[in-house]
Amino acid sequence: VLELQLTPALVFLRSTLEQLQEKDTDHIFTSPVSLKEVPDYLEFVSEPMDFSTMHDKLEAHKYSSVADLESDFNLMISNCLRYNSNDTVFHKAAMQLREVGGAVLRHAQLQALSIG
Numbered sequence: 382v383l384e385l386q387l388t389p390a391l392v393f394l395r396s397t398l399e400q401l402q403e404k405d406t407d408h409i410f411t412s413p414v415s416l417k418e419v420p421d422y423l424e425f426v427s428e429p430m431d432f433s434t435m436h437d438k439l440e441a442h443k444y445s446s447v448a449d450l451e452s453d454f455n456l457m458i459s460n461c462l463r464y465n466s467n468d469t470v471f472h473k474a475a476m477q478l479r480e481v482g483g484a485v486l487r488h489a490q491l492q493a494l495s496i497g
């Protein structure tokens with residue numbers, strides 16, 4: 382496929398992002414938190430982040446490394462841990478995603494090193 386030859390990095394980062402999103406089985410992080418439904422959200426979170434925004438950034442070539450992807454992933458998780466109190470489904474889902482997503486990112490980082 383042409384894309385694989387021309388921009389292997391983009392293909393690799395897209396695959397990594399898809400693997401991360403697969404771990405969000407409740408689809409809690411699919412789209413931005415609605416500021417209409419959650420009017421106080423920006424009192425707690427200065428920079429919202431979600432997987433659809435990460436896909437848009439990836440296709441706009443805003444990510445040049447696994448580390449770039451990782452920092453937005455970590456932002457998305459920390460926003461959720463801050464806004465949602467500990468005894469909520471969302472807080473527990475963020476803790477779980479931080480664990481399994483971290484493993485995906487560590488593996489991707491190792492792959493990126495080995496393929497150069």
Ligand SMILES: CC(=O)c1c[nH]c2ccccc12
Pocket residue numbers: 409410414419460461464465471
């Ligand atoms: C990811 C996250 O915090 C949320 C995802 N959906 C929500 C609905 C209400 C409040 C927070 C959220």
